[in-house]
Amino acid sequence: KNEVEQSPQNLTAQEGEFITINCSYSVGISALHWLQQHPGGGIVSLFMLSSGKKKHGRLIATINIQEKHSSLHITASHPRDSAVYICAVNFGNEKLTFGTGTRLTIIP
Amino acid sequence: EAGVTQSPTHLIKTRGQQVTLRCSPISGHTSVYWYQQALGLGLQFLLWYDEGEERNRGNFPPRFSGRQFPNYSSELNVNALELEDSALYLCASSILAGGGSEQYFGPGTRLTVT
Numbered sequence: 596k597n598e599v600e601q602s603p604q605n606l607t608a609q610e611g612e613f614i615t616i617n618c619s620y621s622v623g624i625s626a627l628h629w630l631q632q633h634p635g636g637g638i639v640s641l642f643m644l645s646s647g648k649k650k651h652g653r654l655i656a657t658i659n660i661q662e663k664h665s666s667l668h669i670t671a672s673h674p675r676d677s678a679v680y681i682c683a684v685n686f687g688n689e690k691l692t693f694g695t696g697t698r699l700t701i702i703p
Numbered sequence: 704e705a706g707v708t709q710s711p712t713h714l715i716k717t718r719g720q721q722v723t724l725r726c727s728p729i730s731g732h733t734s735v736y737w738y739q740q741a742l743g744l745g746l747q748f749l750l751w752y753d754e755g756e757e758r759n760r761g762n763f764p765p766r767f768s769g770r771q772f773p774n775y776s777s778e779l780n781v782n783a784l785e786l787e788d789s790a791l792y793l794c795a796s797s798i799l800a801g802g803g804s805e806q807y808f809g810p811g812t813r814l815t816v817t
Contacts, residue, residue, distance in 0.1 A: 628806070636791045638808035681746065690759050693746040
């Protein structure tokens with residue numbers, strides 16, 4: 596069965612802390628996406644990965660194909676990073692399967 | 704460059720009614736995806752259109768349908784609305800077909816069924 600699991604479900608941290616959000620999936624994939632959803636619902640695509648590592652500003656996404664695992668890291672976290680982060684996977688069937696999301700709260 | 708647009712932003716309907724939601728993709732994008740995010744639940748894939756054809760659909764009943772027009776804009780229709788259809792409906796577009804292409808999301812339409 597094609598499944599996506601994220602952890603943790605909720606994460607609260609102090610401003611400046613290094614944040615890691617994890618995503619595991621059950622079978623081989625063709626691509627993995629990290630999305631950010633702010634209160635109010637708007638979704639922004641952060642990264643699309645099929646291998647290796649990508650970096651954009653303070654955000655870093657890595658994927659280990661053999662271990663079927665991806666991580667999203669945020670360095671020097673800031674209150675504006677507070678959002679729900681969602682992992683989504685394409686299992687090769689041309690539609691995305693979503694994790695349940697990680698609600699991140701950064702306290703000033 | 705204009706992003707993905709959706710209309711309306713909010714909508715209130717009564718159970719049993721029908722609703723049409725609209726989505727305009729980014730210029731040059733041929734694929735349009737529809738997703739449902741019900742309150743307290745995660746995002747679920749609804750429909751995927753590419754080049755005017757329905758390419759895939761999620762595990763939703765037939766009363767959820769849609770179409771894609773020659774200009775690549777899309778409509779999502781929901782007939783015989785039920786209370787559990789209350790959700791945020793998100794549209795996304797991509798320049799290439801399928802889930803292996805980066806998707807750009809619209810702001811969503813929040814549907815409330817009473």
